Amino acid sequence: MSSPQPAPEKRTRARKAEAPDSNAAAPAAELSVATPRPLFIAPIGVRWRDLDAFNHVNNANYLTYLEEARLQWLRHVPGWFDEHSMPVLAASEINYRRPIEWPAQLQVELRCERLGNSSITLAHRIVDTEQADCLYSDGKVVMVWMDPTTGKPVPLPQAIRDAAAASA
Known part of the structure; x- marks a missing residue:
């Protein structure tokens, strides 16, 4: 049985937090929730x-x-x-x-x-x-x-x- 995968939205947020785009900075509160x-x-x-x-x-x-x-x-x-x-x-x-x-x-x-x-x-x-x-x-x-x-x-x-x- 495989492990459940995170919802696509969560994976997207996690990628943004790991490699933020300097031109599109997310609010700090959003980043702290994502990772x-x-x-x-x-x-x-x-x-x-x-x-x-x-x-x-x-x-x-x-x-x-x-x-x-x-x-x-x-x-x-x-x-x-x-x-x-x-x-x-x-x-x-x-x-x-x-x-x-x-x-x-x-x-x-x-x-x-x-x-x-x-x-x-x-x-x-x-x-x-x-x-x-x-x-x-x-x-x-x-x-x-x-x-x-x-x-x-x-x-x-x-x-x-x-x-x-x-x-x-």
């Missing part, structure tokens, strides 16, 4: 307490895994916040692909999907450490940087922009 390199891969161990009555990880714990992955990544990005600029979670989307059972060792992959003026959209995938093709969940979150004293959005820190650019 994304992870910003960060966070190891997460499933805890017994994460399970629900059906003996699989409760859906709310997926958000905790994603939060932990973002914090692990941010610890490696100096200058991601100060007293006038801190991130808040503005939106989250999770697609539950299959239940996670205990014991499991997970990897949460984070990728930059979009950079805005004051926000970043991070795509995420939760996969099994031993079987990378075992996808438990995917989706995205939007983080907005704001001034905690005013509650107003502020420009995305340069450190975040630099970290995102390094993975493109």
Whole structure:
């Protein structure tokens, strides 16, 4: 049995990302979606307490895994916040692909999907450490940087922009 082939559209995008035409530059966000390199891969161990009555990880714990992955990544990005600029979670989307059972060792992959003026959209995938093709969940979150004293959005820190650019 042969492996499934990517859709022609995806192959076209991948070729553009590998050999860009200098006269027809694609937007950076489009390139990061076509051939994304992870910003960060966070190891997460499933805890017994994460399970629900059906003996699989409760859906709310997926958000905790994603939060932990973002914090692990941010610890490696100096200058991601100060007293006038801190991130808040503005939106989250999770697609539950299959239940996670205990014991499991997970990897949460984070990728930059979009950079805005004051926000970043991070795509995420939760996969099994031993079987990378075992996808438990995917989706995205939007983080907005704001001034905690005013509650107003502020420009995305340069450190975040630099970290995102390094993975493109």
